Amino acid sequence: MNMLLQGVEMSVELYFIIFLVAIVLIIILSILGRFLSLWFQAFVSGTPIPLFNIIGMSLRKIPPKIIVNARINLFKAGLKQITVADLETHYLAGGHIQNVAEAMIAADKANIPLDWRRATAIDLAGRDLKAAVQTSVNPRVIDCPSHGGYITGVAKDGIQLNCRARVTVRTNIAQLVGGATEETIIARVGEGIVSAIGGSDTHKLVLESPQRISKLVLEKGLDSSTAFLILSIDIVEINIGENIGAKLRADQAESDIRIAKAEAEKRRAMAVAMEQENMAKVRDMEAKLVEAQAAVPAAIARAFEKGQLGIMDYQRIQNIQADTDMRSSLSKPDKGKEVI
Secondary structure, X not given: OHHXXXXXXXXXXXXXXXXXXXXXXXXXXXXXXXXXXXXXXXXXXXXXXXHHHHHHHHHOOOOHHHHHHHHHHHHHXXXXXXXXXXXXXXXXXXXXXXXXXXXXXXXXXXXXOOOHHHHHHHHHXXXXXXXXXXXXXXXXXXXXXXXXXXXXXXXXXXXXXXXXXXXXXXXXXXXXXXXXXXXXXXXXXHHHHHHHHHOOOOHHXXXXXXXXXHHHHHHOOOOOOEOEXXXXXXXXXXXXXXXXXXXXXXXXXXHHHXXXXXXXXXXXXXXXXXXXXXHHHHHHHHHHHHHHHHHHHHHHHHHHHHOOOOHHHHHHHHHHHHHHHHXXXXXXXXXXXXXX
16 A cells, blocks of 8 residues: 555656656747747758857847848848858947848849948948949939029020039949938039039020030039949020129129219319318418518618618608509409400
C-alpha cells in the first residue's frame, strides 16, 4: 500500500514537472516565435541571418523586421554587397532603411551609379533619396518664378518685358550632398533671363525669338554646384510692360529742369548780393567824399594861419568854384522839359 502511494506521489510530481517545463517552453517559443519567423523568412529567401543576430537586434533597440526585409529586398535585387551590419549601422545613425533600400534598388535598375556610402550620406543629410532617384529617372518641371508672377527685364530700347519660364531638371546624384536646391536654380534662371533681355538691342528681337533667351541662359551653366542638371528652359509666356526708357528720360528731363532752375536762382541771388555789395561800396565812397569835402575848409583855415594862402588866392578859388557850379548847372537839363 505504501509502495502504491509513493508511486502515485512520484507520478504527480513528474506530471507537475512536465507541466512546468511545457509552460516554460510555450513562453520561450511565444517570445522567440517572431524571431523564428524572421529567421525562417530570411532562410527561405536565400540570405540566412543567424537567429542570435536577430535577437541581438531587438536587444539593441533595432526593429529586426525592418532590417530583415531590407536585407532580403536588396539581396533579391542583386545588391549582395550590402550586409546586415551596414543596415544596422545606418539605422542606429538615424537613417531611413526602407527608403534607402528602395532607392538603391531603383538606381540599380535604372543604371544610375549609386553606392551604399553615398546613399547613406544623402539620407543622413536630410535629403529624400527615393524622391531624388525618381527625379533622376523621371525629370521634373519647375515653374520660374515658382509662386506665380513674372520675371521682369528691360531691353536696351527701354521697353519692359514680363515673362514666365519652365525649367526641366534631373537630379544630379553626385552633387546631392552639398549641392544647391531648386530655389537656387529658380534664382539663377531668373537672373539669366533678366540678363538676356537686358542684352537685347530691342524688345522686338526678344518677342520674335524667345528661344534666344533659353539659349543664352543654358550657355551660362546655371546648374553648376547644384543638385540638379538643367535639361531645358522653355519660355511659356512673354508680354510687354511699361516703357521704362521713356519714363526714365521724362524723369531725367524733369530733374534737369529743377537743376537748371536751382542754378538760375543761385545766379540771381549772387547778382542781387553783388548789387547790394556795390551799393554799399558806393555809399561808403560817398561818405568818404563828404568827409573829404568837410576837411577842405579846415585845411584852408590852417593855410591862412600859416600864411600859405592869401586873400587873392582864396578869392580865385571861390571864382573857380562858382564857375564850375555854373557850368554844371548849365550842363544838366531842366526837370520837366524834354531833352532834344
